[in-house]
Amino acid sequence: MRHLLPLAVFASIATGATGATGVARAEGPPWGVPHVDPPPSRASASSADGDPQLALPLAFAINVPFAWSWSVAFSAWAGIDDHHAIRANFARYRGPLWELIPNRLASDGPEEGDLPADFGATTDLSVGWVYYPRRVLDGATFEASALLRVNRLRDSIDRMNVASEEQHTNMYGARALVGWTWRLSDWWFIALSAGASAGYERGREKVFLGYAAPPQSTDIIREGRVSRAAVSGEAYLRVGLAFGQ
Numbered sequence: 001m002r003h004l005l006p007l008a009v010f011a012s013i014a015t016g017a018t019g020a021t022g023v024a025r026a027e028g029p030p031w032g033v034p035h036v037d038p039p040p041s042r043a044s045a046s047s048a049d050g051d052p053q054l055a056l057p058l059a060f061a062i063n064v065p066f067a068w069s070w071s072v073a074f075s076a077w078a079g080i081d082d083h084h085a086i087r088a089n090f091a092r093y094r095g096p097l098w099e100l101i102p103n104r105l106a107s108d109g110p111e112e113g114d115l116p117a118d119f120g121a122t123t124d125l126s127v128g129w130v131y132y133p134r135r136v137l138d139g140a141t142f143e144a145s146a147l148l149r150v151n152r153l154r155d156s157i158d159r160m161n162v163a164s165e166e167q168h169t170n171m172y173g174a175r176a177l178v179g180w181t182w183r184l185s186d187w188w189f190i191a192l193s194a195g196a197s198a199g200y201e202r203g204r205e206k207v208f209l210g211y212a213a214p215p216q217s218t219d220i221i222r223e224g225r226v227s228r229a230a231v232s233g234e235a236y237l238r239v240g241l242a243f244g245q
Contacts (some may be wrong), residue, residue, distance in 0.1 A: 056080070057136050059077040059137055061076075062240065064239060073089070075089045083135065085136050087127070087145065092122070094122070121153070123149070126145045128144055131143075143176065143179075146174055153165075169201050172199050174198065176197075179194060188241060188242075194235040196231065197230075199229075201228055202227050204225050206221060208220075
């Protein structure tokens with residue numbers, strides 16, 4: 001018995017070692033394949049760093065302040081991926097910029113026609129897709145959008161508050177723009193685009209055509225309903241802030 005006792009103890013130790021080795025093999029990778037921990041997800045990495053990141057870039061911008069006396073505009077971008085975004089735009093203005101600036105520079109005062117309309121404004125609402133070859137909100141831009149343009153204008157009002165020109169129309173259409181976005185920093189950017197719009201305009205308008213020959217010297221005015229195609233140039237300049245990039 002004394003000779004058999006050491007053999008029994010040795011057998012027990014060998015059996016326990018073999019069982020432990022078997023468990024380690026079952027829990028580990030197959031032989032010849034190194035174990036690699038999976039990379040942490042973006043959400044867990046952001047939480048661990050204490051600096052959560054937005055899933056999509058967002059941006060908000062306005063037109064330049066020196067234009068606010070005749071035009072107020074606001075744009076918002078939501079990124080879809082690294083090269084595509086959706087832009088929503090609101091603009092309210094009293095006339096196209098390429099008409100207002102020359103009139104103001106050549107004018108001697110407010111009586112010389114600084115603004116094309118005495119009362120009212122044009123309101124633009126649009127939503128569109130924007131493509132950025134470099135990355136969202138940086139570099140060249142190509143935009144296609146749906147457009148609603150609401151014209152509510154009155155001009156050349158006499159002493160009886162009767163306007164010789166009026167426009168109450170809605171235009172439904174689309175526009176295409178190309179431009180460039182400059183990143184001034186991680187937050188600030190400037191966006192400039194130009195292009196054209198086309199659509200269908202309906203409503204009522206009153207247009208001053210001229211004066212009748214003497215001795216009448218009365219105004220010649222055309223008034224009535226309009227239903228027509230509408231094509232015009234488009235442009236915008238925005239200064240804004242970007243988040244999530």
